[in-house]
Amino acid sequence: MVHEAVNQADKESRSEAVAAAPVHVRNILEVKNLSAWYGNMMAVNNLTMSIHSRSITAIIGPSGCGKSTFIRCLNRMHEVSDGGRVEGKVLLDGKDLYARDVDPVEIRRRIGMVFQKPSVFPTMSIFDNVASGISLTRLWSRKRDLQDVVERSLKKAALWEEVKDKLNQSGGSLSGGQQQRLCIARAIAIAPEIILMDEPCSALDPISTLKIEELMLEIKKDYTVIIVTHNMQQAARVSDRTGFMLLGELIEYAPTKEVFTVPKDKRTEDYITGRFG
Amino acid sequence: MITQGAGYLRRKWSSRAMLILSGLGAGLCILILALILGxxxxxxxxxLNMDFLTQPAKPVGEAGGGMRDDIIGTFILVILGSAIALPVGLMAGVFLAEYGKxxxxxxxxxxxxILAGxxxxxxxxxxxAVLVRPMGSYSALSAGFALAxxxxxxxxRTAEESMRLxxxxxxxxxLALGIPRWRAVVGVVIPGALTGIVTGIMLAVARIAGETAPLIFTALGSAFGYQGLDQPIGALPLQIYRYALSPYDDWQKQAWAAAFLLVIIVLGINIVVRLVSRRRRR
Known part of the structure; x- marks a missing residue:
């Protein structure tokens, strides 16, 4: 409780500081009439929203409401799933990700992703895991050239101090929370503009969760973060704007404070007050 | 008080009978292997002595001689078969596990x-039919092709199974890191499946090292050692087959020694496979 209160106060002071500073907020991502299917089953229904740069956008909603599918559409990962199909537009700085001439591989380098379960590459060392996004897209790379990136990414992911003496050990030797931060470091290493997080804390204990949340607040200075979460408190703690999804539709999307204090839609209110979900 | 109905004894004995029968089956498995090996x-x-390993075969009537050429021949055929089969087999495995609709x-x-059967x-x-006839000669190449x-x-199939794991x-x-599909397969999936893939390769090698029937139509056997890939070549299983059927006591003994050597090779490969896959579990 104390932790939470401190964190909350910390977060508020920070968001005030951000609000006071003349930050240039722009719409980095514009989603227009996006629908997504698995085979014949519609998971996302005609969704439209804009994502602000250098901020944290949370997507909340009950299980199966399509929120994971939705963010998988934002870096063209949905089409990797069996039967995955997408209609509509997603504009990244005005350019449609789903245009015919766009290479999904290129998109995924600009829009990174962290998954629910820490997906460390089991055969690789900690170092190689962080470097993988770079080394596996070049034909050839020297370890020396990667050293800087690996160190910088691990520092940004607040993991450097814990692993700097065992970079050659297997990534699988880390704890769950460390593995998830390793995945974040790995995503940061390729210098994306946007980082998507699909319930990044749902498999972690409260302490690790706290660390990841602090990390999110830290990296939003440089990156745009979109997080899907089951956890409404988490959305309230870290995000600047919150979207509430239900049955594939975006019910409400507004600054986080408004969504949690004066929701406009009855269904949002019912959900955040715990009447269902 | 526990009541034991009439069915109890019947169930107890059928359970025992099952245990005994399955134990017998398991015991026979080991016994047969032990008998063969013994x-x-x-x-x-x-x-089995140094001469057997290092000397070429001698004509009938002359004592001594060994199977050096056939041992070398078996290794050449295994390498030849693997050189053809590994690229094709591994790529087919990748297709099955990663790309195929x-x-x-x-x-x-x-x-x-079906092919395996x-x-x-x-x-x-x-x-x-497709190599020996058109080329006009039995050859190491056609034997390697058959083994492949x-x-x-x-x-x-083993590569596929390991990659699926x-x-x-x-x-x-x-993929989410912007790694192209083929690099993800080569750089992440295959290393993760490597011990399983190696195990499969070794078992396949052990299998073809002992194949005899396809060699009769292709390698034929050779009394002159290795003469080139387009020429007949000797191999251990072939020599066992030929010597064991011969009327000469000396040759029959050599056939036994060759059989022993072949079993040792196959057994050795199996043991290496065990060690490799045990390392994976650790």
Whole structure:
């Protein structure tokens, strides 16, 4: 409780500081009439929203409401799933990700992703895991050239101090929370503009969760973060704007404070007050 | 008080009978292997000496001589077969596990399973028809080709199975990093499946090292050692077959020694496989 209160106060002071500073907020991502299917089953229904740069956008909603599918559409990962199909537009700085001439591989380098379960590459060392996004897209790379990136990414992911003496050990030797931060470091290493997080804390204990949340607040200075979460408190703690999804539709999307204090839609209110979900 | 109905005794005894029968089956498995190994060891080891390993065969009537050329021949054929089968088998495995649409993959899988079940003598006849006849000569090459046909489905299926064991989340994580599909397969999935793939390759090698039937139509056997890939070549299983059927006591003994050596090679490969896959578990 104390932790939470401190964190909350910390977060508020920070968001005030951000609000006071003349930050240039722009719409980095514009989603227009996006629908997504698995085979014949519609998971996302005609969704439209804009994502602000250098901020944290949370997507909340009950299980199966399509929120994971939705963010998988934002870096063209949905089409990797069996039967995955997408209609509509997603504009990244005005350019449609789903245009015919766009290479999904290129998109995924600009829009990174962290998954629910820490997906460390089991055969690789900690170092190689962080470097993988770079080394596996070049034909050839020297370890020396990667050293800087690996160190910088691990520092940004607040993991450097814990692993700097065992970079050659297997990534699988880390704890769950460390593995998830390793995945974040790995995503940061390729210098994306946007980082998507699909319930990044749902498999972690409260302490690790706290660390990841602090990390999110830290990296939003440089990156745009979109997080899907089951956890409404988490959305309230870290995000600047919150979207509430239900049955594939975006019910409400507004600054986080408004969504949690004066929701406009009855269904949002019912959900955040715990009447269902 | 526990009441034991009339059915209790019947259930108890049928359970015991099952235990005994399955135990007998398991015991027979071990016994048969032990008998084969023991018999071959008993008959073969007395003739297995340095000469046997290092000397070429001698004509009938002359004492001594060994199977150097046939041992070398077996290694050449195994290498030749592997050189053809590994690229094809591994790529087919990658297709099955990574790229194939479900219907295409199941068609290829079905074909591979059928191919694995084709009797090896039929494979030999096939190699005879498509290579030996047109080339006008029995040859090491045609034998390697026949062995490769036997090896391909084994390698493809084991490679597929091992790659399937790599969790999908790992693949997705690689793709989400903007790693192209082929690099994700080569750099992440295959390393993750490597011990399984190596195990499959070794078992396939052990299998073809002992194949005899396809060699009768292709390698033929040679009394002059290695003469070139387009010429007949000797091999251990062939020599066992020939010497064991011969009327000469000396040759029959050599056949036993060769059988023993072949068993040792296959057993050795199996033990290495065990060690490799145990390292994976750790």
């Amino acid at each position: 018999y071959i060891l008993f008959n073969g080891i007395s003739y 479900p219907w295409a993959a199941s068609a290829v899988r079905f074909a591979a399973d 084709v009797p090896s003598i039929v494979v030999g006849v096939f190699a005879y 046909i036997i090896m391909i489905p084994v390698v493809a 790599v969790p999908n989340s790992v693949r997705e994580a690689a």
